[in-house]
Amino acid sequence: MTPLKFEDLSAPLKAWEFPARIDGVVGIASGGVVPAVMVAQQLGVGLRVIALNYRDEANEPRHAEPKLLSEIPDLGDWRRILLVDDVYVSGRSWEAARRHLPEEVEVLPFVFKGKQDFALISDLDGCVRWPWRTD
Template sequence: MTPLAFEDIAARLAAWRFPAGIDGVVGIAVGGVVPAALVAQRLGVGLKVIALNYRDDANEPRHAEPTLLSAVPDLGAWRRVLLVDDVYVSGKSWHAARALLPVEVEVLPFVLKGKVDFAMIRDIDGCVQWPWRVC
């Protein structure tokens, strides 16, 4: 497991070019809450959370499909949002969350780590120890 310093994550976020015109950020709980809060603060927009559970603490799937654990947030007048998670492995959590949001809302992806073009960290293989996560 590779530890990442908060300062490194903050510097990467400061340098990241986010799309223009974002109305708000939706974080996928549990892992995406802190990243979503950091992104919302960086963009100066609101934050909402949707709670799904798919993986256990060892990062292994615990359900066949992600399970909704909260109400779906009311996005109000938001028409263009970033849907944020900590990592993108299979994409199941991200796609499950997207499917629960209104179809008329443009939902753009952002994750801290993954092998996808919308991941901020693509240069570290394996699992990451986030500074906000207690083991």
Template sequence: MVSGNLNVERLLDSICQDLKTLITYRNIEDPIMIGIRTGGVWVAERLHQQLGITSPLGILDISFYRDDFTRSGLNPKVKPSELPCSTEDRHILLVDDVIMSGRTIRAAMNELFDYGRPASISLITLIDLQRRELPVQPDVCGDTMILGPDQQIKLCGPDPLLLDIRQRQS
């Protein structure tokens, strides 16, 4: 069983190396990096800086695109998405902290397509929990893990970034 904090710096370094390879392999020029609020934005800020991407960083708040909106209600901290330019024919590097079911990523892609039709979307995550409900897979991932049913993972930040794995509160 996993517990404690994970080394986010090591994961970010690994992701940067893999992203450089992906960008070269796919011949991606001038990508737009977009983070999913909140944890994905923190990760995207760090990767954007480390990779020296020249396009401004974009931010998505997918609250209105979630398929569980009617079940869970509106997050009281909803903020507008901030995309620096059109996504039409652009290569998107979509960043989130943790992928589990794939539903957050589906919502993010739905929102992105409302801004235009991207040339491509590459998904980058710190952690893959491998509990998919939808067929969505990251292109670049820092680490893969399986948590126990009584565990949860949370990214705390933005400075420093810490991945905390703890027991669920009953």
């Protein structure tokens, strides 16, 4: 497991070129909440949270598909959002969250770690220890 410091994330996040005209950020709980807070703060936009559960504490799938654990967040007049999670491996959590959001909203992905072009960190293999984790 690779430990990360806050600076390992904040510097590249500050340099990231986000798409224009983002109305708000939706974080996927629980892992995506801190990344979503950081992104929303940097962009100066509002934040909502959608809670899903798919994996257990050992990162093993707990359910066949991610389960919705919260109400669908009210996005108000937001028409273009970033849907933020901590990692993107299979895409199941991200896709499940997207399915629960209004179809008329343009949803763009952003994650802190993954092999996608929308990942802040794409060159690390294996698991990471986020600086906000205490376990």
